[in-house]
Amino acid sequence: MPLYDYRCTECGNQFEARHGFNDAAPPCPVCGAQGVERLILTAPAEMRGVLAEAGSGGNATKEELRDKWAEETPKLRKKLVDKLGEDTVSRYAPSLNMKYNDQ
Numbered sequence: 001m002p003l004y005d006y007r008c009t010e011c012g013n014q015f016e017a018r019h020g021f022n023d024a025a026p027p028c029p030v031c032g033a034q035g036v037e038r039l040i041l042t043a044p045a046e047m048r049g050v051l052a053e054a055g056s057g058g059n060a061t062k063e064e065l066r067d068k069w070a071e072e073t074p075k076l077r078k079k080l081v082d083k084l085g086e087d088t089v090s091r092y093a094p095s096l097n098m099k100y101n102d103q
């Protein structure tokens with residue numbers, strides 16, 4: 001079974017869990033919260049490549065990265081949806097639905 005990376009939205013703990021593709025996300029092992037988000041580290045290799053492309057800012061400033069994100073993300077998302085399907089993209093890369101944030 002595939003190994004997934006999660007981050008707890010309650011306490012920020014990051015952990016790995018091995019389970020089937022269609023199984024629900026496990027609760028946080030530290031605080032027990034159900035509110036965990038899957039990280040994109042374990043996205044399919046193909047998707048990871050595209051996401052890496054999006055992050056290839058080199059020495060770009062935060063502003064440049066944000067602009068690049070805003071410009072590239074819709075294009076990348078469409079490319080991924082065409083290739084992998086809406087469901088897979090929403091499942092593995094929810095961050096593509098969001099605005100860039102530089103935390």
Ligand SMILES: [Zn+2]
Pocket residue numbers: 008009010011012013028029030031032033
């Ligand atoms: Zn937690």
